[in-house]
Amino acid sequence: xxxxxxxxxxxxxxxxxxxxxxxxxxxxxxxxxxxxxxxxxxxxxxxxxxxxxxxxxxxxxxxxxxxxxxxxxxxxxxxxxxxxxxxxxxxxxxxxxxxxxxxxxxxxxxxxxxxxxxxxxxxxxxxxxxxxxxxxxxxxxxxxxxxxxxxxxxxxxxxxxxxxxxxxxxxxxxxxxxxxxxxxxxxxxxxxxxxxxxxxxxxxxxxxxxxxxxxxxxxxxxxxxxxxxxxxxxxxxxxxxxxxxxxxxxxxxxxxxxxxxxxxxxxxxxxxxxxxxxxxxxxxxxxxxxxxxxxxxxxxxxxxxxxxxxxxxxxxxxxxxxxxxxxxxxxxxxxxxxxxxxxxxxxxxxxxxxxxxxxxxxxxxxxxxxxxxxxxxxxxxxxxxxxxxxxxxxxxxxxxxxxxxxxxxxxxxxxxxxxxxxxxxxxxxxxxxxxxxxxxxxxxxxxxxxxxxxxxxxxxxxxxxxxxxxxxxxxxxxxxxxxxxxxxxxxxxx
Amino acid sequence: xxxxxxxxxxxxxxxxxxxxxxxxxxxxxxxxxxxxxxxxxxxxxxxxxxxxxxxxxxxxxxxxxxxxxxxxxxxxxxxxxxxxxxxxxxxxxxxxxxxxxxxxxxxxxxxxxxxxxxxxxxxxxxxxxxxxx
Numbered sequence: 001x002x003x004x005x006x007x008x009x010x011x012x013x014x015x016x017x018x019x020x021x022x023x024x025x026x027x028x029x030x031x032x033x034x035x036x037x038x039x040x041x042x043x044x045x046x047x048x049x050x051x052x053x054x055x056x057x058x059x060x061x062x063x064x065x066x067x068x069x070x071x072x073x074x075x076x077x078x079x080x081x082x083x084x085x086x087x088x089x090x091x092x093x094x095x096x097x098x099x100x101x102x103x104x105x106x107x108x109x110x111x112x113x114x115x116x117x118x119x120x121x122x123x124x125x126x127x128x129x130x131x132x133x134x135x136x137x138x139x140x141x142x143x144x145x146x147x148x149x150x151x152x153x154x155x156x157x158x159x160x161x162x163x164x165x166x167x168x169x170x171x172x173x174x175x176x177x178x179x180x181x182x183x184x185x186x187x188x189x190x191x192x193x194x195x196x197x198x199x200x201x202x203x204x205x206x207x208x209x210x211x212x213x214x215x216x217x218x219x220x221x222x223x224x225x226x227x228x229x230x231x232x233x234x235x236x237x238x239x240x241x242x243x244x245x246x247x248x249x250x251x252x253x254x255x256x257x258x259x260x261x262x263x264x265x266x267x268x269x270x271x272x273x274x275x276x277x278x279x280x281x282x283x284x285x286x287x288x289x290x291x292x293x294x295x296x297x298x299x300x301x302x303x304x305x306x307x308x309x310x311x312x313x314x315x316x317x318x319x320x321x322x323x324x325x326x327x328x329x330x331x332x333x334x335x336x337x338x339x340x341x342x343x344x345x346x347x348x349x350x351x352x353x354x355x356x357x358x359x360x361x362x363x364x365x366x367x368x369x370x371x372x373x374x375x376x377x378x379x380x381x382x383x384x385x386x387x388x389x390x391x392x393x394x395x396x397x398x399x400x401x402x403x404x405x406x407x408x409x410x411x412x413x414x415x416x417x418x419x420x421x422x423x424x425x426x427x428x429x430x431x432x433x434x435x436x437x438x439x440x441x442x443x444x445x446x447x448x449x450x451x452x453x454x455x456x457x458x459x460x461x462x463x464x465x466x467x468x469x470x471x472x473x474x475x476x477x478x479x480x481x482x483x484x485x486x487x488x489x490x491x492x493x494x
Numbered sequence: 495x496x497x498x499x500x501x502x503x504x505x506x507x508x509x510x511x512x513x514x515x516x517x518x519x520x521x522x523x524x525x526x527x528x529x530x531x532x533x534x535x536x537x538x539x540x541x542x543x544x545x546x547x548x549x550x551x552x553x554x555x556x557x558x559x560x561x562x563x564x565x566x567x568x569x570x571x572x573x574x575x576x577x578x579x580x581x582x583x584x585x586x587x588x589x590x591x592x593x594x595x596x597x598x599x600x601x602x603x604x605x606x607x608x609x610x611x612x613x614x615x616x617x618x619x620x621x622x623x624x625x626x627x
Contacts, residue, residue, distance in 0.1 A: 127570055127573070131573065131577070134577045134581070138580065138581070138584070141584060141588070142584070145588060145591065148591055148595060149595070150595050150596060150606070151606060151607050153588070153591050153592045153595050153596070154592070154596065154604040154606060154607050155607045156588060156592075157519065157588060157589070157592050157601075157604070158601075158604075158607075160584075160585065160588060161514075161522055161526070164526050164581060164585075165514065165526070165529070168526070168529045168530060168533055171533045171537070171574060172532075172533050172536055174537075174570070175533065175536045175537040175539075175540040175567070175570075176536070176540065178537075178540045178541070178566070178567065178570075179539070179540035179541070182541070182564075184566070227608075228607045228608050229607065231607070232607060
């Protein structure tokens with residue numbers, strides 16, 4: 001039953017392929033599929049919370065030989081949040097994705113992307129992680145290039161080349177680690193790594209993984225493909241990518257740097273902390289120079305990745321928990337912001353901050369929808385971003401890493417500046433009174449209702465921070481104690 | 495044999511990286527292909543290379559022999575080859591599309607999405623475009 005995060009999108013993807021000629025039917029299939037996915041993901045989350053780590057080996061071969069599917073609390077949380085994002089984007093796509101893209105296979109690709117993402121979350125095998133990454137990337141390559149306009153193909157080619165390079169590095173790291181240990185099962189690897197004598201080689205492999213996953217999750221200095229490509233496809237696709245793709249890279253980093261490479265924490269995790277700081281700073285400064293709504297938000301994705309890495313780099317149960325809570329917060333807030341950018345574009349026909357203006361006076365609800373996730377991203381109480389940053393900074397103080405705490409707070413202020421800039425340009429300043437100014441265009445309920453739901457969820461993640469933080473702490477407890485994971489996989493569970 | 499394969503993989507890595515750093519898209523594709531071959535050789539080399547030692551358990555024993563030809567790297571390579579075949583096919587189509595749309599093969603001429611201020615307006619999402627996919 002726990003392989004459904006892979007099977008359900010696969011089935012739905014095949015069904016949408018079969019109904020290729022009937023877009024209306026595809027749309028309803030998508031809604032049913034993503035809703036079922038969300039329901040089952042919540043069920044899985046409850047099950048994992050109640051019964052501990054779930055584990056299945058394909059073909060019933062015992063663990064190190066068969067291929068494992070493992071769902072721990074972190075995986076289950078990620079599957080759930082991915083399902084929620086997919087459901088919201090599926091609803092939004094009803095009105096936001098044009099007929100032509102649907103006719104060229106938008107919905108099947110949507111599901112295959114989701115399958116790759118979920119596969120990466122639940123796999124317990126390093127090589128399978130590579131395969132799921134490829135499934136996800138393949139779908140995303142086509143999605144980003146779908147439409148074939150000039151900026152799109154230019155962005156797609158950079159995205160394609162750099163991610164392919166990352167996959168190559170990932171695969172070489174897999175080969176080297178197999179050479180060192182003779183296994184690819186993550187739990188078995190964790191056992192074997194403890195006995196490996198060659199510390200230098202382990203660190204080399206760790207850094208190879210860091211670079212490979214780093215390119216995919218857009219950390220400093222490997223992020224250049226992201227602002228070059230993310231703003232080019234339709235905003236529904238960008239929102240899906242920003243919510244899921246880079247986060248899969250971060251998930252993989254969390255997984256390997258809590259399970260496998262914990263023998264030389266002084267080197268690897270300090271490196272992670274330094275990169276985290278630089279990622280935050282470059283991302284937010286990059287955003288300051290932007291005047292395109294979506295490019296500005298793309299740079300903020302990078303800066304937020306830095307906070308996630310900060311949680312990992314501090315490497316204490318509290319810090320990992322903070323990282324996981326931050327992940328939930330940032331996926332909700334960031335996706336919501338992209339969806340709002342899409343709404344603004346639908347109303348005014350532009351993403352250019354210079355051309356927009358006056359939406360607060362004319363479209364109050366739109367301004368409201370922007371303001372909540374924007375302030376949450378900047379970290380104002382009582383929104384989710386505030387609690388996420390609070391627990392992170394407390395964890396940094398506990399670990400006596402004052403520098404990174406200071407960087408985190410400073411970047412938070414810069415984020416606020418950046419969000420204020422958007423607020424001033426898009427919503428507050430006077431609307432340009434050009435003579436031939438087109439009137440506001442109507443927005444379909446398919447677009448604003450899902451956005452409102454996502455904003456509401458983001459708000460709830462802040463107001464209900466205590467239970468979510470508890471959940472994150474439990475997940476972090478499982479992750480910082482690899483023996484639990486190892487026991488669940490190798491210790492003869494059914 | 496192991497040494498020869500290692501050196502070959504190293505040469506392929508070097509050649510691949512050199513080609514990836516070129517500006518022409520087709521040369522970058524060739525570079526990525528070379529890197530893929532290099533990684534496949536590296537995977538092949540990741541288990542001891544021995545001849546005539548099948549990974550079979552002898553009668554009366556419960557463990558395979560000490561040194562045996564490990565089938566796992568070969569399975570990995572097979573998967574990697576299939577994946578890189580698919581990706582290459584997609585890459586060729588994408589490069590053709592880039593060339594049709596931009597008329598360029600030079601990455602330096604494809605900076606419009608990197609500039610902070612865009613001189614052009616991205617086409618709006620609802621517009622029908624004549625150019626088929």
